[in-house]
Amino acid sequence: MTTQGGISGLRVLVVEDDYWVAATLVEIITEADAEVVGPVDCVRDALTALDSSPHVASLDVQLGSETSFPIADELDRRGVPFIFATGAASMIPAAHASRPTCHKPASRELLIGALSGALNPA
Template structure:
């Protein structure tokens, strides 16, 4: 998948349990021309949202008492690239350690850049 035009025209799943961070990510991704799937704030809803066939996803690591790793595993199984938008990088397991990370709080350039790197990596 090409990212010549950034993420414009793509569907981006946003998994984030903090309302303000989710709102910021939605604004950044929408302003970049992508369609936002979500945001969703738990593993169950995120797995259901995969039925919308996102092109790429942004995952917070810690979702309340859950982690997003079951979502990451399913995205990986489906061949959907993703990033971790998180402050909890030390929690990321080795199997997902090579995924792009966007440290929160993040600017538009960092979020869109990380999503583009994920798409370019063909993860």
């Protein structure tokens, strides 16, 4: 699915409620020659965006008054790999604790590395 650990040619769902962080994630993912699905900023819109069949997803944990865990559960159910790109890693429940986490603010290398790692677990 990936070439040499990259995300080129893949669809990446971005779930992020902070405009500037979302814009940065979109820029990084687009520069890696991947297609961005979203960004979306709430659980409802993210679940709807799953109809576009993303290959991998990046989830912020805290989305305003919501958390992204219902999205994580649905991605897991569908077999879609994902990462948490968050500043609230301590909130991640045990069910998803083994998922790659990219602490914000994330560099290009860390974000692409985490997404690639989710696609190609060791």
